[in-house]
Amino acid sequence: MSTCDTCNKNSCPATSRQADESDADYKERQKLESRLCRVQRKIVVLSGKGGVGKSTVAINIAAGLMMAGLKVGLLDVDIHGPSIPTMIGLEGRTPEGNGEELIPLEVHGLKVMSPGFFLRSQDDAIIWRGPMKANAIRQFLQDVAWGELDYLVVDSPPGTGDEPLSVCQLIKKLDGAVIVTTPQKVAAVDVRKSITFCRQLKVPVLGVIENMSGFACPKCGEITSILGSGGGRRMAAEMGVPFLGAIPIDPAIALACDRGQVPVQMSICSPAVENMRTIVKRLWDIGVKGKAA
């Protein structure tokens, strides 16, 4: 038993070798644990179904926490469809390495890492089966120079497969999951699975966000529930998890994401952006005051 180089505590999981661990495995795990030891809070953004705006929410949470004065990292683990580079204006950029570590890219101080940075062309597809994805996610956590962070926000691909499973298993002290859905029943059905997934893996559910909740016609103001409404709030109540808020559909947000701009950082006064700011504030309160149930 030794003391962790990072936190100087011998209670740190990086300090003791597990019974069934080989020397090489222990060294690997030690690297991972002492890296994560320097990150105060780690949250993962999940959804059961794709296209619910999970990456948009993840970027806005990360940017919102950063605007509150925190040091924040944003890790995209969507191996097959990494949207973060486009959405945050870092398309075509490649992180540099310094021998042992990869240096994350920065946008106004927000540290960002994504598998999308390593594709030769936007059209390239990463055709990988599960075990290769698990290795890549391990590297993104272990070999990236995240440094001292208050928050690491992990944007996971939808579903309950290899990527979210790897994130939840590799980050031992995950503070919790934010779960994104749309009001549709077919989305809410899938998102219930994400909550079951968190419970099975003992990851606290920080709350549910209902995205794409109604659309206000920019001409006449008529509000249409394009995908229905209230499905996320109802589902959160039924599953006994906190409801963090609803975000209406806003073409300005879709456009901002396509242009690589982050809505919460912009001076847009739309209900969608306002609600996003409120949700970030709620997460910040949870983070400061202690863990959610």
Place this chain on the structure above:
Amino acid sequence: MSTCDTCNKNSCPATSRQADESDADYKERQKLESRLCRVQRKIVVLSGKGGVGKSTVAINIAAGLMMAGLKVGLLDVDIHGPSIPTMIGLEGRTPEGNGEELIPLEVHGLKVMSPGFFLRSQDDAIIWRGPMKANAIRQFLQDVAWGELDYLVVDSPPGTGDEPLSVCQLIKKLDGAVIVTTPQKVAAVDVRKSITFCRQLKVPVLGVIENMSGFACPKCGEITSILGSGGGRRMAAEMGVPFLGAIPIDPAIALACDRGQVPVQMSICSPAVENMRTIVKRLWDIGVKGKAA
């Protein structure tokens, strides 16, 4: 070398053992090949990004071909978020087995199989890594009593990972892929990856569908490009693949799917449903007249 029991041709891949194949592997492959030998055309519905309406499109293609008098099967291989049971009104139903085979469920003659039929509760999450998913997909192709079919439509989860890879590798004579996107740049970027994926695996691209293409306000008729517009058509032109059509956002479709009704079968006269019918007609023309480029 023997003759295939199903097609009676000795050119069938089921009839000859491959050089590197064990006896057991050959028997397994023979089962799969002679099952698929009874299906005239096999198409897979893909998307790079989730939530673009891929399952809605897959159901409507299957139902549309069936309404044209064909025998059609619909296979959902979305292990983590199977939407087909809810969307086609088969929630809570379980297929029966007859010892060796699983009998697909039927809706107006459309044969349907989904991993969702085997969950004890809607909240259950299938937390599986890649190799287990590949096995499950193999079983769905091999051990399901599909019988004689004109078309098997496979609804694949988004991305370029284990599930679409298994489908494309297991179905040797795949007629092609229909690729669904939304107009957004972040969706089109991911969908380009799906086209690259098809090219690498030598699966013909039948064409691209742009879903959620504009929204008409039900009160004033104003058309808003909520997610931008034209991204799918542009991307198809750039990548040199056919464009099959655009489908506008229609709350009636979202509602029909949540209620387990299939839009093309209903007497809805909306532009969205009309365009879906036109797309099915195009696919049917491609199927009848020969393979797409």
